[in-house]
Amino acid sequence: MTSPETRGDREKVVSKLPSWLRQQLKVRAAQLGIDIQDAVDTGITAWRGLGSNLSPIDTSGAESFATFLPGTQWAGFRADCKDRGVSLIQGLAQSVQVWLDTNPGPAVKRPAIVRRIVVCNQKGGVGKTAITAGAGEALAERPDALVPVRVSKHFAALLEDDGNQNTDPLALEDLPGLGQRVLLVDFDPQGHLTKQLGQETLPMTGDSLTNHMAGDAKGELRDVIVAIDEDRFGGDLHLLPACTDAFLLDVRLASVRAREAALERALAPIEADYDVILIDCPPSLGLSMDAATYYGRRRPEEVPGNSGVLIVVQAEDSSADAYDLLTSQIEDMRTDLALDLDYLGIVVNHYDARRGYIATSSLQSWMEIKDPRVVGVIGDLKEQKEAVRVKRPLLAYAPRCEQSVALRALAREICK
Template sequence: MTAPYNPSDREKVVAKLPAELRKELKVRAAELGRDIQDAVTEGVEAWRKAKDRQVVDTAGGTSFATYLPAGLYDKLKQDCKARSISYNQGIAQSIRLWLDSNPSPRPRPARVTGARRIIFGNQKGGVGKTSVSAGVAQALAESGHRTLLIDFDPQGHLTKQLGYPMFDIDEASLAKHMLKEAKGELSELLVPIKGGDFEEHLWLLPACKDAFLLDAKLATTKAVRIKETALEKALEPLEQEFDYIIVDCPPSLGYSMDTALYYCRTREGEAPNTSGIVVPVLAEDSSADAYDMLYDQIQDLVEDMGVDIALLGFVVNMYDSRKGFVATSSLDEWHNIGEPPVLAVVPELKDQREAVRVKKPLLVHAPYGDQADVMRTVARRISA
């Protein structure tokens, strides 16, 4: 089983930190493209050499977990005892020292194209498009990015898993806005997702119960190119309000997928790989067959429309090497493709299933688990 750390070299540590310090650490690590565990390690090592560190207010602290190199945890505790401070204060001072030593980079120039648009798609169902898109959106929001997560699958699994109701057939919805059948503004349908360190940075556009009719209606429309542009035209009013728009696509090769693919194309003036598609897969043959079909659909659209659609990478989901040769050899094949790259491997663990069961976001239910860390890795790689 793959994990984002080597258990023989690192050990898990837990401390209680104030929410603002946790958030600042996660945002700064994301800005600098660093793993949180590496940032904390650097901070602890620097703190052990420093003298007269300023006291950090840790009142109201809540649980924070990370991994330190084996042996460093004990040395930290010994130093805290020698300095007559609590272990929580030692960790807080170490993080504060790292933050002070690693200032935020200068803001990037404003994007002329609005939000970065990342879709998660695969023709095969059951590969984890919903869990991966949701986890990555949470990680982006946790890093300080205003993020919109869209349930574009008629089955509405994303909406249900997060504990929100789908829109009824007679209500306004994304599908109705795409077909110009809705009144009001699309922004009125957005729901803030609460909890965790991403609160006030993450919103959901829920699915609707009539979305299964979208493909048929797009197929029969007589308007030129509305099949490809419908999603973009509906979402355009929202793009300047967000840094990222994440779309959980249906397991389909129909017109809905065409309009999602067109939406994530590289626009004029947009840097390469700023927007594009992430493909969640499993380490088995059927995922490879499904990807071949999706790839053909992408190439057909590229040739037909004269656009560029960036394949940002694969996320190999629910991986467990104990499944034997089929899993390990399939993982090797995904890596051997080279381009697009494998962005991350999500281990087969209970965290995501439990989060779905209790209808909570993964980064709220198990914020310091291996799966949550992998979601942060994917977010960091696609936002680089």
């Protein structure tokens, strides 16, 4: 049926499609940046031009589907369906399938050199682990599914937040997941990242990242990596669990040759398996932090901003003091070792404008830093705490919550 409602020179058309086919149409159109109405129009045109009928499509359970088509197109399509002896629903389903078959989804964009993102701040409690996990989850979401993203988030607007943390759904855009192959490295002996994702820390008697960095490997490092078993990541999100032997890492590194490159030597054999490796650093400024910083340096032939340091802070004064100490150490390494080391930005975590002037004025101070600049503001909301309690990835536990949306925006900002 058609409706007098128009969009330009088109008429609103209401028919039915199976939900699975409608979802494929929606995802593919988003992947290719095409309006659904244009995709359906193109599919109908192609179907009408076929010399013979296609195999029937199972349309059981078809649900209402509306789009806008040129009036002449719909009238001709109805006539062709009648001539071919198929229902309008079957003809429309075949037309959509023709368009899907002739317009395959784009290949996932992968970096030429594995991205290495070092998430750090020697101050504990700022939420480095949550940012590491959330950004990694956002990068790994399946490209054949749509996820809510706020692409053009204006952080400055948070300064005028009246305390209402509800998200306006009209401000969101459904986009395909990024489909990156992601490794999360729990480089903190406390093992918070490992435990939050429902995994066990590695036993002291077995192999570990620490052993590989110290030159005492007991096997292949990939043998201790585990996959995060959630459908929305499609098997692309992996974790290198922590081991409490990392408490001794600085001592063991003291006798290692070229110790600043120890993390790179340990991870080099598995880098080809991944597009992005995120390092959840310990709250430390010791040798382990030097090794992590060195790992994030820009390599020969690597474009600026592909890898680097992501600093997590909070909107309060003690974070500013810790930030100064961290950046001083980073600058010393840059100078002493002649490193090209990029800042990927600052993430202001646990932000809540309801805390008043201290929070808002501190956020304003972070926003005034232009190099590195603020690339994300993550609210202090209950869903993250709930996800930790049930030991599930946040983006699987609450994929549409404000924090998940903000973490997707962060992932797209630092991995353009």
